[in-house]
C-alpha cells in the first residue's frame with residue numbers, strides 16, 4: 301500500500317465519529333506510558349478513559365490472557381457451559397461486594413450492562429418508568445442513549461425509550477419524583493462526563509430511601525468510578541449506600557472488553573423465565589476478558605494502589621494551581637480543570653499532547669481538561685506531570 305499513510309487508511313476505512321480524532325499512531329504501551337510510531341513517549345493521563353487503572357500491559361495480566369487463550373477462547377454463548385475464568389471472577393467480585401450483590405451478569409461493554417440492568421428493573425417491578433440525570437452518560441446504544449442526559453445527542457436518534465425522565469444531578473427534584481410508577485433510578489455514583497461531580501452522600505441516601513419506600517430499584521453506574529478511581533474500591537462505599545444493581549465496565553476487564561451488571565441472585569433469576577433467556581449475549585463474559593480482569597483486580601489489590609489515591613489527589617490539588625484554571629473538581633485520582641472557554645481548554649489539551657501527556661476534555665464539559673492517570677503512577681511521576689501541565693498552560697496563555 302505504498303504512498304498511503306496509516307493516517308489516511310485510518311481516516312478512510314475505520315469509521316469515524318469524532319470530528320477531530322487524536323490520530324496519533326501508537327505502537328506500544330506499558331505501565332503509565334504509550335509510544336508512538338516515531339518513538340515519542342507519552343504519559344497516559346486518562347488511562348484509556350479509566351480502563352487501565354493498573355497501567356498498560358501489566359505482565360500478570362498479559363500472562364493471564366496468554367494462558368487462557370492457550371486453554372480456550374470462545375466456547376458457546378453466555379451462561380451454558382461452566383467456564384472457570386468467568387465463575388472465578390464472579391466469585392472474586394461478589395466477595396468484594398455487599399452480600400446483597402451476589403450475582404454477576406457479564407456483558408461485552410458498559411452500555412450492554414446498562415441495557416441489562418434496565419431490563420432487570422422492568423422485570424423486577426413490572427413498571428416502565430426510569431429516572432435519570434442531566435449530563436449522565438451510561439452508554440451509546442439506544443436504551444442507554446435514552447437515559448443519557450443531553451438532548452442534543454438523544455434527539456437525533458428518537459424515538460427512544462418512552463417513560464424516561466431526567467433531573468439535575470445532586471438536586472432534590474430527583475428523589476422527590478420517585479413514586480409507585482418508578483421502575484428504577486439510574487445514576488452515576490460520581491458523575492463523570494459532566495466534569496466529575498461528587499454528589500452529597502445525603503442525596504444518594506435520600507434516593508435509596510425513596511426507592512425502598514416506593515419499590516423502585518436503585519442502579520448505580522460505577523463504570524468509570526469503580527475499581528479504586530475515587531479512593532475506595534467502589535465509590536458507593538464512601539456514600540453509605542448500597543445499590544440494587546451495580547454497573548461495572550472499563551477497568552473491570554483489565555484492558556480487555558468486559559462489562560457487568562451485578563444484583564441479588566433471586567432478582568437476577570427473573571431473567572430465566574417469562575421470557576426465558578431474558579438477556580442474551582454471545583461474547584459477554586468472554587473467558588479471556590474474565591481472566592484478564594481478575595488478574596488486573598488482583599494486581600490492584602495486592603499492590604495496595606487504592607490506598608495511595610487520596611495522597612495523590614492531594615498532590616494534584618496542591619500543585620495544579622494557575623491563574624488560567626478557573627475551577628477544579630476531583631474525586632480521588634480523577635480531576636477536571638476548568639478554563640475560561642472550551643477553546644482554551646482544548647488548546648491546553650493539545651499542547652499537553654505535544655508535550656507528551658495524553659489527556660482530553662469531557663463529553664458534557666468541553667471547557668474542562670481530564671486527569672485520570674493509572675493509579676500506579678508514583679508521586680514523583682505525578683509531580684513531573686503537574687509541571688508539564690502548568691508549562692503547557694503557560695505556553696497556551698502566552699506566559700511562556
Ligand code: PLP
Nearest residue numbers: 409410411437438439523524549
Ligand atoms: N457508563 C459510564 C459512566 C461511562 O463512562 C461509559 C463509557 O464511557 C459507559 C457507561 C458505557 O460504557 P461502554 O463504552 O463500555 O459501552
